[in-house]
Amino acid sequence: MATSASTHELIIQASWARCREHGLQAQCAPDFDCLSSAELSSLLERQQALLRLTRDEVLPQYAHLLGNASYLVMLGDASGCLLEAWGTRRFVDPQQAQGFVAGARWCEQRVGTNALGTALVCGEPIHVAQDEHFLRQNRYMASAAAPLFDAERRLIGVLDVASDGYLPAAQTLGLVRMMGQSLENRLILAQQGDQHCRLLFNSGPDSLDSPWAGLLLFDDRGRVLAANQRADSLLGRDPLRHSLEQLFQIPLRQLLAHPEGQPFALHASGRNRLHCQWHAPRSASRPRASSSDPRVDKALAQASLLLEKDIPLLVQGETGVGKEVFVQALHRASSRAGQPLVAVNCAAIPAELVESELFGYDKGAFTGAHHKGNPGLIRKADQGILFLDEIGDMPLATQARLLRVLQSRSIQPLGSGEPVAVDIRVVSASNRDLAAEVQAGRFRQDLYYRIAGLVVSLPPLRERSDQRQLIEQLHARHREPGQPQRLSDDVMTLLLCHPWPGNLRQLSSVMQVALALAGTQPISAEHLPEALLAPPARPLEPAPTRLTSAAPGDLASLLRSSDGNVSSLARALGISRTTLYKRLREQGIEPDNRPVDGQRC
Ligand SMILES: Nc1ncnc2c1ncn2[C@@H]1O[C@H](COP(=O)(O)OP(=O)(O)OP(=O)(O)O)[C@@H](O)[C@H]1O
Numbered sequence: 194m195a196t197s198a199s200t201h202e203l204i205i206q207a208s209w210a211r212c213r214e215h216g217l218q219a220q221c222a223p224d225f226d227c228l229s230s231a232e233l234s235s236l237l238e239r240q241q242a243l244l245r246l247t248r249d250e251v252l253p254q255y256a257h258l259l260g261n262a263s264y265l266v267m268l269g270d271a272s273g274c275l276l277e278a279w280g281t282r283r284f285v286d287p288q289q290a291q292g293f294v295a296g297a298r299w300c301e302q303r304v305g306t307n308a309l310g311t312a313l314v315c316g317e318p319i320h321v322a323q324d325e326h327f328l329r330q331n332r333y334m335a336s337a338a339a340p341l342f343d344a345e346r347r348l349i350g351v352l353d354v355a356s357d358g359y360l361p362a363a364q365t366l367g368l369v370r371m372m373g374q375s376l377e378n379r380l381i382l383a384q385q386g387d388q389h390c391r392l393l394f395n396s397g398p399d400s401l402d403s404p405w406a407g408l409l410l411f412d413d414r415g416r417v418l419a420a421n422q423r424a425d426s427l428l429g430r431d432p433l434r435h436s437l438e439q440l441f442q443i444p445l446r447q448l449l450a451h452p453e454g455q456p457f458a459l460h461a462s463g464r465n466r467l468h469c470q471w472h473a474p475r476s477a478s479r480p481r482a483s484s485s486d487p488r489v490d491k492a493l494a495q496a497s498l499l500l501e502k503d504i505p506l507l508v509q510g511e512t513g514v515g516k517e518v519f520v521q522a523l524h525r526a527s528s529r530a531g532q533p534l535v536a537v538n539c540a541a542i543p544a545e546l547v548e549s550e551l552f553g554y555d556k557g558a559f560t561g562a563h564h565k566g567n568p569g570l571i572r573k574a575d576q577g578i579l580f581l582d583e584i585g586d587m588p589l590a591t592q593a594r595l596l597r598v599l600q601s602r603s604i605q606p607l608g609s610g611e612p613v614a615v616d617i618r619v620v621s622a623s624n625r626d627l628a629a630e631v632q633a634g635r636f637r638q639d640l641y642y643r644i645a646g647l648v649v650s651l652p653p654l655r656e657r658s659d660q661r662q663l664i665e666q667l668h669a670r671h672r673e674p675g676q677p678q679r680l681s682d683d684v685m686t687l688l689l690c691h692p693w694p695g696n697l698r699q700l701s702s703v704m705q706v707a708l709a710l711a712g713t714q715p716i717s718a719e720h721l722p723e724a725l726l727a728p729p730a731r732p733l734e735p736a737p738t739r740l741t742s743a744a745p746g747d748l749a750s751l752l753r754s755s756d757g758n759v760s761s762l763a764r765a766l767g768i769s770r771t772t773l774y775k776r777l778r779e780q781g782i783e784p785d786n787r788p789v790d791g792q793r794c
Pocket residue numbers: 510511512513514515516517518519582623624663666667697698699701
């Protein structure tokens with residue numbers, strides 16, 4: 194919750210009052226009461242997990258937000274003892290250098306009002322501006338700090354960003370809160386995430402992977418074992434030890450019926466609609482990404498294997514087949530799941546900005562450059578996966594520069610002499626035939642070979658054998674609580690028989706519109722677009738593959754709705770009568786032998 198200006202003033206005044214009670218005077222020198230080296234090494238030993246998570250998982254994600262400012266990120270334990278500080282000490286008053294090394298204690302009692310020590314006393318994030326420090330000697334710096342809590346809500350430490358005050362207060366406070374929340378989430382997952390399912394939820398469907406999402410871990414009876422603080426504010430109560438059924442009024446089995454990792458809507462009791470996503474335990478042997486369609490499943494298995502071996506992947510397929518969703522599934526199942534997946538849509542970035550957005554620039558590199566510089570998207574993907582979507586649209590000059598980055602595994606931001614090493618896995622995607630683009634001279638051949646270690650072709654929706662599951666998944670995902678849970682057989686049949694030129698994207702949008710039109714009624718034909726009801730003017734695909742996904746009931750029902758007329762059904766499905774007869778027989782359906790269209794069947 195944001196602290197208002199007046200509340201902030203009261204917190205500072207209360208802290209100054211405590212300082213006076215402790216006998217401090219403004220002119221006193223801070224007493225950091227540093228630990229002995231033996232005490233320090235035993236403390237560091239005990240705090241290894243917190244240190245590792247902060248250093249390896251949280252800092253790399255946020256360092257770029259601090260740009261080139263002179264700052265220190267400080268991690269303290271619950272007593273305010275500094276465990277480690279990262280960043281530059283340029284702003285530190287040399288007389289106080291001992292306060293910024295591990296073992297220094299930042300307790301309010303001896304150092305006066307300061308963000309790290311005061312946040313621990315108040316139990317909430319706080320920014321302390323220069324003049325708000327009680328001791329004059331501390332008034333050269335400004336910092337923000339957030340206390341850290343474990344899954345059981347015990348205070349376990351504090352994170353602080355200190356600088357010379359150059360960074361705006363609101364930005365530093367926002368950053369430290371976000372880093373603190375991110376660290377808290379990782380601690381919860383590190384402690385219990387391997388054994389238990391987790392539920393992420395937020396007010397919007399796009400922010401489920403942000404540190405601000407509510408996080409709950411629950412056991413196999415649906416009892417909440419751990420929760421982050423954000424979960425409290427989203428639910429309006431402390432969810433620990435409650436059951437998911439009490440919190441969301443939905444039985445566990447029904448919640449778990451939603452496909453793992455796919456967003457769906459829930460109502461928290463007495464609260465607004467929330468967007469949720471559940472995940473299976475992060476067991477030591479990571480669950481592999483899978484699909485019910487054998488072609489997609491094989492593609493996922495091969496791509497997962499080669500990604501781990503640092504072989505670049507090129508994902509091809511018609512627009513809307515789910516290339517991006519495929520890459521997200523690969524990322525979730527990869528050893529880099531905890532690192533960023535940075536998606537770059539090469540078609541969406543204007544040609545003149547592609548280079549600076551991708552490769553970054555140093556401050557003052559060109560007129561109009563942001564004064565702090567920009568690390569660029571490639572550097573943001575360091576340790577993680579860089580996803581170059583629509584790579585066929587990348588300008589040729591940028592292709593040459595990208596090739597150099599991929600060959601040298603380093604990047605040279607505009608206006609900088611220093612190459613920076615990057616550790617990235619590269620996945621590209623295109624809905625164009627890139628090999629043909631190479632032939633046509635629109636795509637560099639050398640880059641093609643660099644990015645296409647394995648070419649994965651995703652089948653269009655009309656050729657997938659798991660259409661029924663996908664339709665059910667999308668229905669479950671977009672359905673509001675209170676809307677019917679099942680699709681009628683007739684609607685399922687209509688959906689199964691459409692050629693879906695727009696693939697999963699089109700199916701998803703048809704489903705959303707139909708659900709909105711149907712309200713609390715079951716979806717019926719009148720809620721579907723006319724194009725779905727009319728026979729296709731021109732068949733878009735060889736129908737046998739499409740029909741392989743139609744269950745016997747679907748074909749029988751279709752045949753009934755075409756009044757047993759095999760010819761007109763074959764036309765509607767865009768297949769020959771012979772093929773339709775073959776499919777009908779395969780499914781044990783005996784069409785009437787009666788004349789149709791003036792012919793005898
Ligand atoms: N496996 C899936 N299950 C359910 N919905 C999916 C699946 N894959 C894709 N979708 C839906 O289809 C839409 C399009 O997916 P996505 O953006 O991944 O396609 P794409 O092939 O990358 O498209 P484009 O070629 O236009 O970039 C998404 O919004 C998503 O809702």
